Amino acid sequence: MRQLRPLRHMFTALLVAAVLFGAGAQATAPHYRIVGYASRWNPVQDKDIGKIDTLIFAFAQLKDGRVVLDHASAERLHQLTALKAPHPSLQVDISVGGWSVGGFSEAASTAAGRQAFADSAAQLVATHDADGLDVDWEYPEHHESGIHSSPQDRAHFTLLLKAIRASLDRLGAAQGRTGTKHYTLSIAAADGPFVNGIDLAAVAPTLDWFNLMTYDFVNAMTPTTGHHTGLHASAxxxxxxxxxxxxxxxxxxxxxxxxxxxxxxxxxxxEFAGVQPAHHGLYQRYDHFQGMLPWPKLKADYIGKHGYVRYWDGAAQAPWLWNAKTRRFITYDDPQSIAAKAAFVKAHHLGGIMYWEQSLDPSDELLDAMWRGLH
Incomplete structure (x- = not known):
C-alpha cells in the first residue's frame, strides 16, 4: 500500500518547491479540479463561477433502463449549461442516480441493458449541450439504500462503464469532440466497505476521474458521532x-x-442529539440523528451561538460544535478544514476537490477557501 506523507511534512515540501522553482513554477504548476454538484444555479453566485472547473447537474433519472430528464430537470440543467456562454472554460456534466435511486443493477445485468443505458446517456449529454456523464450508483453489490443489488454487480459495473465510454466516444467523434474536448466520464464513489462492489483497477482507465464521497462518514446508521468529513483519523x-x-x-x-x-x-x-458528554461529544453514542444543516444556517445560528462551542481536532484537521446544555453535537466542514484538504491534495498530487452542494454555500465562502487553497 502506498503510504501518504504525514501532513506535518507537507508545508516543508511546498516551501522547498517554491524556493527551487520561484515564480516560474506557475507556468508548469499542475491544475487541480474544483467540481461542484448542483441542482440549479443562483445568479448571486455568478461572480465566482470562474473558480469552478466542472458543475455536475444532479440528477438525471433512470427509467426503464434508460437515462432520462423530465421537463423540470431539463430546465434546471439549462440554467447550468447557459453559464458556458459567458464562461467557455466551464464544463457541465450530468449525473445519473443518487442515494436510493435503483435500476442500475438490472440495467447493467445484460449486454442489451448496458447498451441501452450507455446510448441513452450519451444522447442525453449531447442533446442538452453537456460535456460529460457522472454515474452515481449507490452502490454496486449494496442495498442499504433500498435498491436491488446482485453479487454480479462488480463485473457488470465494469462492463457498463466501458459501454458508456464507447458510446460517448463514438458520439463525440461524430461531433468533433475529441482530445481535450472529449466527453468526460466520472463516477461518484464511496470508500471502505462501500467500494468492494467496484473493480477499481479495471474501471480506472475508463474514467476521467473519481468523485470520492469523503463525507457522511457518520450518519443515522453509525453508532457514534464523529467527523463526517474528516481529513485524518481523530485520536x-x-x-x-x-x-x-x-x-x-x-x-x-x-x-x-x-x-x-x-x-x-x-x-x-x-447534527446529533442526546449525545454522551465525554470529549465534548466527539465519537460518542447518541440518542438520535437530528438532521442536516447548510453552511449559512451553521454560521447564522450555531457556530459560537446559543450554547454551541466550536472545537478543532488537530489530528483530524476538522471542526465540530458541542452544546453542553442540550447535549447536541454538529460535525461539518469550514474554511479551515477545506484549506487543509486543499493542502493535502497538493501534497499528494491528487486531482482536486469536489463538493456537495452548490446551493448550500450561496456566499461562496467555502468555494473561495477551496479555490485559494488549490491555486
Missing part, C-alpha cells in the same frame, strides 16, 4: 473508522492514479 476514532486520507490510500492501493482522485468536501453539517 478517538475506533479501529478502521472512515477518513478522507484512508479513502485515498484505499483507492491508490487498488491502482487508481492519484491524479484521478477528487476528494469530497461538505457544504453542510450533520
Amino acid at each position: 478517538l476514532i475506533a479501529g478502521d473508522g472512515r477518513t478522507t486520507d484512508r479513502a485515498v490510500e484505499q483507492f491508490l492501493a487498488a491502482g487508481v492514479p492519484a491524479r484521478k482522485l477528487v476528494i469530497g468536501a461538505a457544504f453542510y453539517g450533520r
